[in-house]
Amino acid sequence: MGKLFVADHPLIKHKVSIMRNKETGPKEFRELLNEITLLLTYEAARGLPTSEIDVDTPIIRTKGEMVDDKKVTIVPILRAGLGMLDGVLSLVPNAGVGFLGVFRDPESLKAVEYYVKFPQLTDNHQIFVLDPMLATGHSMNYALDVVKSKGGKNITVMCLLAAPEGIKVVQDAHPDVDIFIAEVDEKLNDHAYIIPGLGDAGDRLYRTK
Numbered sequence: 001m002g003k004l005f006v007a008d009h010p011l012i013k014h015k016v017s018i019m020r021n022k023e024t025g026p027k028e029f030r031e032l033l034n035e036i037t038l039l040l041t042y043e044a045a046r047g048l049p050t051s052e053i054d055v056d057t058p059i060i061r062t063k064g065e066m067v068d069d070k071k072v073t074i075v076p077i078l079r080a081g082l083g084m085l086d087g088v089l090s091l092v093p094n095a096g097v098g099f100l101g102v103f104r105d106p107e108s109l110k111a112v113e114y115y116v117k118f119p120q121l122t123d124n125h126q127i128f129v130l131d132p133m134l135a136t137g138h139s140m141n142y143a144l145d146v147v148k149s150k151g152g153k154n155i156t157v158m159c160l161l162a163a164p165e166g167i168k169v170v171q172d173a174h175p176d177v178d179i180f181i182a183e184v185d186e187k188l189n190d191h192a193y194i195i196p197g198l199g200d201a202g203d204r205l206y207r208t209k
């Protein structure tokens, strides 16, 4: 089974509490999502491979380690995943980005694809799939199927909030994938919204409601 990491950190709880507040507008919501993504990336990137290099300090030659960020691919699930893209890119700036447009059909709760544009993936790529909300898990499972169909192998999911039901659905379908979450919420409501949650992340980022 892949790793399941829940940040459960006071700084993240503080920021998530402001994001949950329905009075928080898109500017602050975006800024907080970016800040939390930076903190989560610090943990999610812990397993990135490094290669040794020689470094000449002003005093002596020593060994250093470098991440080959060209072997990292970030996959934000549109739209809401875009709110996490800059946070990851600011720490792995030469990563490739694969865009996947998927929305959740409100009746069937199935994922509906509308856009795919990926760079070439190879076996040794490290892939980070981003979506702030993991509710039923259908959108994430769809995204993971797409990433794997393009050859993706070492995959880490990064989410802000998740429902326990959604985590299980993803773990059952993709037991090889690591999952990093800022906070796990209580449950889903009758419309499959995360409770307590923060509403529709895409709408809150882009003021579409």
Ligand SMILES: O=P(O)(O)OC[C@H]1O[C@H](OP(=O)(O)OP(=O)(O)O)[C@H](O)[C@@H]1O
Pocket (backbone or CB within 6 Å): 077, 078, 079, 080, 081, 102, 103, 104, 105, 109, 111, 131, 132, 133, 134, 135, 136, 137, 138, 139, 140, 166, 192, 200, 201, 202, 203
């Ligand atoms: O786990 P699930 O039940 O599939 O729900 C989660 C999905 O729902 C939201 O996207 P939405 O369909 O609202 O699209 P948007 O990002 O364009 O708002 C969210 O960003 C996830 O992609």
Ligand SMILES: O=c1cc[nH]c(=O)[nH]1
Pocket (backbone or CB within 6 Å): 080, 133, 135, 192, 193, 194, 195, 197, 198, 199, 200, 201, 202
């Ligand atoms: O609570 C939820 C569930 C799905 N998508 C969201 O944006 N929020």
Ligand SMILES: [Mg+2]
Pocket (backbone or CB within 6 Å): 080, 200, 201, 202, 203
């Ligand atoms: Mg939405």
